[in-house]
Amino acid sequence: MNDKVIICEELTKRFGDFIAVNHISFDVRKGEIFGFLGANGAGKTTAMRILCGLSFPTSGKATVAGFDVYKQQESIKKNIGYMSQKFSLYENLTVVENIEFFGGVYGLSSAEIRRRSDRLVNKLGLTQEARKLVRSLPLGWKQKLAFSVAIFHDPQIVFLDEPTGGVDPITRRQFWDMIYEAAATGITVFVTTHYMDEAEYCNRITVMVDGKVEALDTPGNLKARYQAASMDEVFYQLARGAKRSAD
Amino acid sequence: MKQLLVFIRKEFYHVFRDKRTLLIMFGLPVVQIVLFGFALTSEVKNITLTVIDQARDVNSAQIINKIKSSSYFIVDESALNYDEVTIAFKKGSAKCALIFPNGFGNDLQHTGEAPVQIITDGSDPNMAKTVVNYLTAILTAYQQETSAGGQLPYRIIPEQRMLYNEEGNGSLNFIPGVMALVLMLVCTALTSVAVVREKELGTMEILLVSPFKPLLVLLAKAVPYLALSLANFTLILVMAVFVLDVEIKGSILLLFLVSTLFIIACLSIGLMISNVTNSQQTALLLSMMGMMIPTLIFTGFMFPLENMPWIFRMIANAVPSRWYFLIIKAVMLKGLGFSYIWKEMAVLLGMTLVALSIALKNFKIRLS
Amino acid sequence: MNAVVLDHITKTYDAGKVLAVDDVSLQVAAGELFGLIGPDGAGKTSIFRILTTLLLPDKGHAAVNGLDCVKDYKAIRRSVGYMPGRFSLYQDLTVAENLHFFATLFGTTIEANYSLIKDIYEQIKPFSGRRAGKLSGGMKQKLALCCALVHKPEVLFLDEPTTGVDAVSRKEFWEMLKTLKQQGITIVVSTPYMDEAVLCERIALIQDGRIMSVDTPAKVVAAFPVKLYAVKAADIYRLLTSLRGDNSISSCYAFGEYVHVTFRDEAAHDLQAWQQTLAAQGHEQVEVKIISPSIEDSFIRLMQEKQNAQP
Structure with a gap:
């Protein structure tokens, strides 16, 4: 049981009459790349917020990195990384300043930050740009940097909310290389995406429809079950039946 | 359109x-x-009013008595001239003054109108305004009383002067x-x-x-x-x-x-x-x-x-x-x-x- | 006549420091469904803004319906429909109020061109009293399209209409575009999703402000210069790593469950032998086949060629 880093049991979130997340249950194993799909308004964001310790569930149980989502939100936040397409880095700080800031937020020592920051800048090939404002970097680099910053403090789990939106096809793949690499070092990756080909890169996939987990399996098994040639089709078959569509 | x-x-x-x-x-x-x-609206009570009576006639005395009998003012008649008033203002020991000029009663009885000067401390515009209002009210009341029997209505013209804040912000x-x-x-x-x-x-x-x-x-x-x-x-x-x-x-x-x-x-x-x-x-x-x-x-x-x-x-x-x-x-x-x-x-x-x-x-x- | 003409258009920002559009030329025929395909920052939005007279190009000449984008901007503004990349309607107005406002703005009424928007509007009509800000992504998009169409434009510019929208709504949206095309409206649409390219009649692949290729999707794909192989194994990441170590391989990229591979030399490769080699390296469930490339393969190929051409 120890290798399960996320456990959800009957997790539910209501907003008045609206059940955003409706009794969802799943486990995520350590080092797994776990794809979280769903149409707009299916409840993905709400579920992800609960797991990140940003919002309390109405009922049900969930632990993230061994911590309870009701009582230990602060411990959860220390042990996870988060990156979204919308907010990731401060555009008006330099590359190094961003790294230092986020390292500091997670309580790393200055010496440790400096050591890791140098290594990271070298690895990303950003030595020339280290003192430049993040604003001036191309989008693809920003996203790669944002991901690196999200796992800078060696979290157990990293949550990625549509990390590759609008990124060019080569960078998108380089980004996934980084995800694979992180997973290989034991970091669990919890990722949402609108690119269905990216769903194929995940070890297992959850498809949420109307607040419920409609399917959870490996991409191969899902395709076999729905007799579909691609994940795109699987998703379409599942999500087409959705009744609600509110964000 | x-x-x-x-x-x-x-x-x-x-x-x-x-x-x-x-x-x-x-x-x-x-x-x-x-x-x-x-x-900004504050009641003024028992405020010291410096009075210089250069006229020393019946009318000025009557008005001073009227002021004394109101609950608003304590009349201080120790100052002798205008200069002493300004010194008192500078020290802050006086906040307002009323000056009857020479021949006040005479003017009032013969021409029907006479000026008085009201000096107030403009650095406290609220108080200054209130003092002027009260004094004016007293003067008006006096006018009406004395004119009631006579043929010619008296007019006392208060000349206001505010020291330090002539505009009289308030x-x-x-x-x-x-x-x-x-x-x-x-x-x-x-x-x-x-x-x-x-x-x-x-x-x-x-x-x-x-x-x-x-x-x-x-x-x-x-x-x-x-x-x-x-x-x-x-x-x-x-x-x-x-x-x-x-x-x-x-x-x-x-x-x-x-x-x-x-x-x-x-x-x-x-x-x-x-x-x-x-x-x-x-x-x-x-x-x-x-x-x-x-x-x-x-x-x-x-x-x-x-x-x-x-x-x-x-x-x-x-x-x-x-x-x-x-x-x-x-x-x-x-x-x-x-x-x-x-x-x-x-x-x-x-x-x-x-x-x-x-x-x-x-x-x-x-x-x- | 061409509905849209771009003739050596260049656009820079920040006093020439940022090159957004770099010497772009292309034509869109009247009645065509044309796609600008490229990632964020490729210059798609700048091109749209130049064509909709919102920006002045630094160099070059642009025209819509034969009207000059600089001189005749007033006439262009009357005859085009534009849906910007961000949701650009009034969130505090209801669905019906938004539509009515935009109809009046263009000096027309909802009724006058109702046939054009009917199919789309009927889908959001049940929510006509709801504020636009409270709509879902898919419905916002439909409303925005209605507002862009309500004055029956001759040319419709849609800047990334499907970004941030789920796969189901995206499919529906493209169905709507097909219907509109049948009514004779020229449509220029941009998207970062390569899989949507095949839904256009002609496409321009654009990257870093430059057009890499303009043609029909079929011809873009046919122009792929080498054979493309797809390889699959149980552990994709391990497969990728070992393929990258192979010197005879020119490129390898993950594509869903497969890895797409091109070789440096064009000699026929023995698929069986290759499969065995990979199996010998410890890969399980290896599968190898020759495939025809997708637009995304072409895009990657063109990007690489461009990168290699740079000093």
Whole structure:
């Protein structure tokens, strides 16, 4: 049981009459790349917020990195990384300043930050740009940097909310290389995406429809079950039946 | 034309659906008036009044006795001349003085009228005003008593003098001040934000890529705020009259006319600001720092302009609310007509034209 | 006549420091469904803004319906529909109020061109009293499209209409575009999703402000210069790593469950032998086949060629 880093049991979130997340249950194993799909308004964001310790569930149980989502939100936040397409880095700080800031937020020592920051800048090939404002970097680099910053403090789990939106096809793949690499070092990756080909890169996939987990399996098994040639089709078959569509 | 009307209606939707802004807009004058009104009205009791009776006749003695018998004043007759009074004022041991000139009673009996001088400490404008009011009331009462039997009605003419703050900033001044402040805030800040919001939302892009004339966007934005500002102005006026018992001496029509002029000036400045900014925050900050603070400082209702160094007085001349403040005071409190204020109105009009033409000239028909 | 013409258009920002559009030329025929395909920052939005007269190009000449984008901007603004990349309607107005406002803005009424928007509007009509800000992504998009169409434009510019929208809504949206095309409207649409390219009649692949290729999707794909192989194994990441170590391989990229591979030399490769080699390296469930490339393969190929061409 120890290798399960996320456990959800009957997790539910209501907003008045609206059940955003409706009794969802799943486990995520350590080092797994776990794809979280769903149409707009299916409840993905709400579920992800609960797991990140940003919002309390109405009922049900969930632990993230061994911590309870009701009582230990602060411990959860220390042990996870988060990156979204919308907010990731401060555009008006330099590359190094961003790294230092986020390292500091997670309580790393200055010496440790400096050591890791140098290594990271070298690895990303950003030595020339280290003192430049993040604003001036191309989008693809920003996203790669944002991901690196999200796992800078060696979290157990990293949550990625549509990390590759609008990124060019080569960078998108380089980004996934980084995800694979992180997973290989034991970091669990919890990722949402609108690119269905990216769903194929995940070890297992959850498809949420109307607040419920409609399917959870490996991409191969899902395709076999729905007799579909691609994940795109699987998703379409599942999500087409959705009744609600509110964000 | 229909386009413009629909656009204006849309603007009203925006305004009425943004309950918070609406609350601020109409809550602000209420809060300010209540705050100023009640903070500034204070009862004066047992205040020491220095009296110099140079006349030493029946009438002056009668008046001094009357003052002594009121509960408001303790009369101090130790000072002998005007110089001693000013020294006492400087020391702060005297706050107000009443001087009967030589031949007061004689003048009153033979010519029917005579002056008295009331000197007050203007650094406490509230008290000064109250003292003048009370003394005037006592003098008036005396006039009526003595005239009741006689044929000729006596007139005692109080000459007021306020030391240190000749203008006599005080309770009545703040109403025009609040008017200037609120109109400035609503017109400048809200209009600039309203235009910039369209840029932020991206709707400006669609508006520009439509046959709708860009200049009409500005017009449509301005109209609702003009209407709201006039409503706001009415609210302040009504509150001033019914809550604070301010008497409006001049023409209400003229008041509305000059206020409309001032509102248009503020709207033009708001539109000018909206042209040079791209975020609501910057627009708000610019209108706050650029307009609100000068309005507070240089209008003359918080700090008397006369006491400022010349450079500040020059700056004050460039602040529209300074002129509006003068006009409103003249019309509302002094009851003066158009012939007395046309110069100030001309200045406001000039400012409006300049701001408006800059706003129109700089309105971008494209992005960036 | 061409509905849209871009002739050596260049656009820079920040006083020439940022090159957004770099010498772009292309034509869109009247009635065509044309796609600008490229990632964020490729210059798609700048091109749209130049064509919709919102920006002035630094160099070059652009025209819509034969009207100059600089001189005749007023006439263009009357005859085009534009849906910007961000949701650009009034969130505090209801669905019906938004539509009515935009109809009036263009000097028309909803009824006048109702047939054009009917199919789309009927889908959001049940929510016509709801504020636009409270709509879901898919419905916002439909409303935005209605507002862009309500004055019956001759050319419709849609800047990334499907970004941030789920796969189901995206499919529906493209169905709507097909219907509109049948009514004779020229449509220029941009998207970062390569899989949507095949839904256009002609496409321009754009990257870093430059057009890499303009053609029909079929011809773009046919121009792929080498054979493309797809390889699959149980552990994709391990497969990728070992393929990268192979010197004879020119490129390898993950594509869903497969890895797409091109070789340096064009000699026929023995698929069986290759499969065995990979199996010998410890890969399980290896599958190898020759495939025809997708637009995304072409895009990657063109990007690489461009990168290699740079010093």
